[in-house]
Amino acid sequence: MSTMQERAAQAGLNTRVVDLEGDARLGVDPFAVWDELADDGPLLYSTAGRGFFVATDYDTIKDVLQDPAKWSSLPTSLTYTTHEVINSFIPIAMDPPEHGRYRSPLIPLFGPRAVKRFDPHIRQVANDLIDKILAKGTCDYVIDFASQLPAQFFLAWLGLGEEDAHHMHELANRATFGFEDQSARTSVEDDIGSVVRRLLEERRDAPRDDLASELLALRIDGEPIDMESLVSIGSLAFVAGQDTTAGNLAYTMLHLSTHAEDRRRIVDDPGIIPLALEELTRLYNSGGPVGRIATQDMELHGTAIEPGDRIFLARVTADRSVYDDGVKLDRQPNRHTAFGLGPHRCLGVHIARLEMQIALEVWHQRLPNYRVPPGFVPEHRYGSFMQQLKSLPLEFDLEFHDKEAAS
């Protein structure tokens, strides 16, 4: 037995301090920090937190995520934290084969055909939000649109449409940053769990046409899922259904509002939106799987790995360095890990893509001419495995271009 740091040194890996919890540069330009990690090759060692390896290229991340027998999500996938923090959400906090037993029945609920029926509802939410922005005359895209669209649509689907969407989104947002220590984690999971438990208990007695009722009807090996597990599954849906889509939409619009040519291209050719979203998601990836724990002795890029070793998957670094020719909205092929890889890939990928596609279509139909105010400097929330844009004020010309208002 030797320490991770000793073995990293023996293998000649570079050592850095990858301090996701405390590096203030992440608040100024997080993507520059991620890009810097690519300079050290596919694997490096970080002395931050409790120490962990960092994988920075696509193939290494793919190999780790596709091999849960060697790289486990247990006891926790949060490998970068100073304190050991367990995220108990099902099925994130599971390995195969147990993971598959819980995940398989969920897959049809989130399949591409199943979610297509939500297109009109999402479009309606998007239009309503733009109506409000027009009535107000000013817009912070993060607050007025990006965080509202997924919250309002997804909460309605889940069965929480009558709750205050702002409050629910704040709760979900706490969960994507609440990893300081176990008591902070447990507190936020308990708060979300109590909202979800109340919903599930109501639907158990009186089912409706919503996701909560569908979860209650699921069976594993012919048996209903116990309430504790359902609360955990529902809590993960509550968090993942709101905050990651919101974060991704915000970065997409930060890019378009600061790159007039790319914005113009979307306006002139909305058919490009699906490809453009893949490209901007690859570049401004803001969520997803974070780390794994080794289960056995093995070797990775010439480094001896021992059971219990922690690895962090720098997916942003990897995705941004797959291609080296800048931003191409129509890039094909375009391979990235933004929705994860392997058995834990984002269950909500099809609904997330649909929401983002509709968000861009509707926005550019109605408000094609927009930009950030002069002198705008983006600030990012950090401290977790992801970053979030704090604010995105947009100026827009509406008198000539809002087709809805003109008609």
Added chain:
Amino acid sequence: MKVSIDPAVCQGHNVCTFSAPSVFEADENGYGHVVDPDVAPEFQELARVAVLNCPEGAITIVED
């Protein structure tokens, strides 16, 4: 050209169906399915793009 998807590797990202809709279709859960393993000449370039696009590397092509 012959194309196949390894069902043990496919995770249902559905990317192949966007890349080459005439070659791949999704089942109701989003897992990729090959429409016809013998790819017609006019779709072969799209099939090659789909191979490179698949995030899991689940698609194999055997060129004639």
